[in-house]
Amino acid sequence: MSTNGSVIRIIIDGKEYLSRSGVYLIDVARENRIFIPTLCNISGVKPRGACRMCTVSVNGRYMTACTTPVSEGMEIKTNTPDLHDLRKAILEIMFVEGNHICPVCEKSGNCDLQALAYRFQILVPRFPYSFPKRTIDAENPLLVKDHNRCILCKRCIRTIKDEQGRSFFAFRKRGHKLEISIAHHLKDHLNKEIAQRAVDVCPTGALLKKESGYNIPISERKYERTPIGSEIESLKQSVIGDQ
Amino acid sequence: MAQKITIEPVTRVEGHGKVTIHLDEEGNVVRSRLHIVEFRGFERFIQGRPYWEAPVLVQRLCGICPVSHHLAAAKALDVVVGAGTGHGLSHTAEKVRRLMHYAQIFQSHALHFFHLASPDLLFGVDADPKIRNIIGVARVNKGLAVQGVMMRKFGQELIQATAGKKIHGTGAIPGGVNKNLTEEERDAFTKGAAPMNPGAMVVWAEEAIDFFKQYYKKNREFIDTFSVFPSNHLSLVRKDGALDLYHGNIRAIDSEGKVILHDVDYQEYFNYIHEEVRSWSYMKFPYIAELGEADGWYRVGPLARLNTCTFIPTPLAQKEFEQYKANTIGKPNNMCMHTHYARLIELLHAAEVIRDLLNDPDLQGNELVRRGEKKHEGVGVIEAPRGTLFHHYRINDNDQIEMANLIVSTTNNNEPMNRAVNHVAKTMMTGKKEITEPMMNAVEVAIRAYDPCLSCATHALGQMPLEVSLFDADDQMIDRKKKG
Numbered sequence: 155m156s157t158n159g160s161v162i163r164i165i166i167d168g169k170e171y172l173s174r175s176g177v178y179l180i181d182v183a184r185e186n187r188i189f190i191p192t193l194c195n196i197s198g199v200k201p202r203g204a205c206r207m208c209t210v211s212v213n214g215r216y217m218t219a220c221t222t223p224v225s226e227g228m229e230i231k232t233n234t235p236d237l238h239d240l241r242k243a244i245l246e247i248m249f250v251e252g253n254h255i256c257p258v259c260e261k262s263g264n265c266d267l268q269a270l271a272y273r274f275q276i277l278v279p280r281f282p283y284s285f286p287k288r289t290i291d292a293e294n295p296l297l298v299k300d301h302n303r304c305i306l307c308k309r310c311i312r313t314i315k316d317e318q319g320r321s322f323f324a325f326r327k328r329g330h331k332l333e334i335s336i337a338h339h340l341k342d343h344l345n346k347e348i349a350q351r352a353v354d355v356c357p358t359g360a361l362l363k364k365e366s367g368y369n370i371p372i373s374e375r376k377y378e379r380t381p382i383g384s385e386i387e388s389l390k391q392s393v394i395g396d397q
Numbered sequence: 398m399a400q401k402i403t404i405e406p407v408t409r410v411e412g413h414g415k416v417t418i419h420l421d422e423e424g425n426v427v428r429s430r431l432h433i434v435e436f437r438g439f440e441r442f443i444q445g446r447p448y449w450e451a452p453v454l455v456q457r458l459c460g461i462c463p464v465s466h467h468l469a470a471a472k473a474l475d476v477v478v479g480a481g482t483g484h485g486l487s488h489t490a491e492k493v494r495r496l497m498h499y500a501q502i503f504q505s506h507a508l509h510f511f512h513l514a515s516p517d518l519l520f521g522v523d524a525d526p527k528i529r530n531i532i533g534v535a536r537v538n539k540g541l542a543v544q545g546v547m548m549r550k551f552g553q554e555l556i557q558a559t560a561g562k563k564i565h566g567t568g569a570i571p572g573g574v575n576k577n578l579t580e581e582e583r584d585a586f587t588k589g590a591a592p593m594n595p596g597a598m599v600v601w602a603e604e605a606i607d608f609f610k611q612y613y614k615k616n617r618e619f620i621d622t623f624s625v626f627p628s629n630h631l632s633l634v635r636k637d638g639a640l641d642l643y644h645g646n647i648r649a650i651d652s653e654g655k656v657i658l659h660d661v662d663y664q665e666y667f668n669y670i671h672e673e674v675r676s677w678s679y680m681k682f683p684y685i686a687e688l689g690e691a692d693g694w695y696r697v698g699p700l701a702r703l704n705t706c707t708f709i710p711t712p713l714a715q716k717e718f719e720q721y722k723a724n725t726i727g728k729p730n731n732m733c734m735h736t737h738y739a740r741l742i743e744l745l746h747a748a749e750v751i752r753d754l755l756n757d758p759d760l761q762g763n764e765l766v767r768r769g770e771k772k773h774e775g776v777g778v779i780e781a782p783r784g785t786l787f788h789h790y791r792i793n794d795n796d797q798i799e800m801a802n803l804i805v806s807t808t809n810n811n812e813p814m815n816r817a818v819n820h821v822a823k824t825m826m827t828g829k830k831e832i833t834e835p836m837m838n839a840v841e842v843a844i845r846a847y848d849p850c851l852s853c854a855t856h857a858l859g860q861m862p863l864e865v866s867l868f869d870a871d872d873q874m875i876d877r878k879k880k881g
């Protein structure tokens with residue numbers, strides 16, 4: 155068995171790659187220009203495997219690429235018809251279980267969820283819409299939380315922290331009522347810069363900066379310039395992967 | 398036996414509208430009504446949304462003139478963010494918005510004239526709907542049909558350049574715009590190969606007026622007598638009385654030209670205009686408060702605008718305006734079919750404004766947004782292609798919309814459209830027991846003069862689907878006819 159950090163060989167989609175053991179599979183794939191879609195994962199932040207979008211087949215078993223460290227001899231499939239359909243289904247579930255009205259959402263064009271829906275060519279979800287009754291919380295002077303659009307990915311909770319490592323965001327309530335909240339004891343420390351980071355880290359339009367929206371003209375928005383995944387697929391092959 | 402006749406146009410835009418005509422036992426028309434499904438849902442479901450979403454959200458209530466809603470909402474929110482009314486924006490922001498708006502007026506008026514009205518004018522309102530449509534126009538007058546398509550395209554591309562998209566863009570934001578017009582974007586229009594440049598559009602707009610004037614010469618009696626009735630007229634006018642479709646004060650005059658609302662600030666429109674709800678229609682009936690429900694109703698749109706304004710601030714349209722005014726010896730024009738004439742003069746005006754604006758270097762400026770002291774309430778009013786459009790929002794301390802009131806152009810014209818239908822019904826139905834084809838056509842033509850949204854959806858190919866049902870005194874259907 156390989157020790158952490160030692161050079162190993164793995165097979166991704168039939169091709170052999172070199173990597174270092176212990177690196178998360180999603181990062182190895184990224185380094186080698188292979189795009190595995192994800193909604194909850196952020197580079198450099200401890201993964202949670204919350205959204206399951208990055209599910210891949212590892213030696214025949216389905217595992218999330220963001221939480222699986224690579225090890226010697228792994229045989230990984232990232233894009234079989236079954237996996238494609240599974241991911242598409244996950245996206246469709248997200249659409250039907252919230253209220254995502256892309257045409258009027260200010261995150262449109264910059265939204266990971268919408269961008270993936272385009273990539274997966276979702277026209278009509280196979281599941282019925284649940285039209286949940288959700289609220290908008292605009293009490294904070296800097297941020298609006300639109301619970302209609304939250305996919306509970308926890309990106310904000312895991313990323314936006316103070317110097318002592320305390321999260322500005324937390325979950326509250328349970329089950330289908332689960333929703334994101336701003337930590338009460340930290341809300342006075344939430345400044346413009348932190349609010350902007352939270353908005354940027356949110357993969358949907360669930361967190362919005364107050365009093366500004368639609369500032370980027372249509373056709374200049376993130377995913378209109380660079381469709382999701384294309385930035386990885388066009389990356390230079392990593393040195394280690396080239397060997 | 399008293400009868401009720403129902404003409405039911407099935408439409409795709411506003412759900413459906415239908416006309417009912419009530420006859421007494423002798424077959425005289427006692428009353429007629431136009432029932433329309435309105436957009437009240439929007440005022441409700443926008444509640445709670447952050448205010449800056451309104452210009453993008455509310456425009457979705459219409460696929461035909463979304464720019465008007467986009468801008469009316471943005472104007473209301475300019476007030477909320479402290480940029481003030483009208484001229485509080487930077488020159489760049491105001492002019493980019495004006496360009497967007499006049500492009501919308503231009504394409505909408507072109508669409509209406511060439512696609513919707515020209516078939517009636519070319520073939521006559523009694524002609525078979527199979528030929529009385531834009532395809533029929535293309536067969537007998539290809540040039541006219543092509544012009545219609547190209548003019549609309551020109552307007553749509555200008556909208557895309559300023560709003561980001563041809564339909565449902567995001568260009569206007571509270572306090573300004575999110576982009577200017579780059580030199581490249583401008584040059585695509587000013588240096589566009591003929592006919593896709595502003596000069597050619599001015600010429601085509603002039604030709605459209607000539608086409609109408611020729612028709613008018615030959616059909617004077619019809620144009621001057623079809624559905625004529627006195628009414629008040631209301632629109633925005635510029636401070637100096639000029640026609641201004643983007644910004645101004647509210648002026649209303651009566652059928653004789655006496656001023657009833659003297660250039661009042663639209664921020665206080667609710668002091669001057671009230672809305673009546675009638676049980677049989679989803680659409681409210683606005684009226685000038687001082688005159689009351691019975692006498693305070695008014696017309697909006699091209700006919701009204703050319704009645705309320707003192708002059709048109711572009712030379713070619715002003716020349717046409719003077720000729721047009723000569724038809725009524727300077728008095729207000731109350732002839733429904735002259736709306737088409739007025740619309741074409743506005744088409745020419747819009748072409749001239751677009752041409753001049755495109756040469757204005759302010760469009761390339763970089764000051765896009767201005768803000769000032771925040772307010773909790775704002776009203777935005779604009780002259781949409783079909784008439785005056787009111788947007789009114791109130792927000793709470795958390796920046797969420799807590800109240801929205803919209804009075805759309807077609808609502809302003811609710812009573813006039815009812816009167817027009819009534820006029821046609823009285824003239825053509827009295828003493829008749831059955832609905833005739835010319836009568837159904839005439840109802841359609843009378844409604845279309847006001848260019849309500851429903852006409853666009855139903856007449857694009859000349860096939861306004863009509864269902865005519867005949868009811869007796871006990872509301873039992875005794876006959877039904879369909880067309881379209």
Ligand code: SF4
Binds near residue numbers: 303305307310358361
């Ligand atoms: S608010 Fe955004 S980042 Fe936070 S959990 Fe919801 S979707 Fe994820």
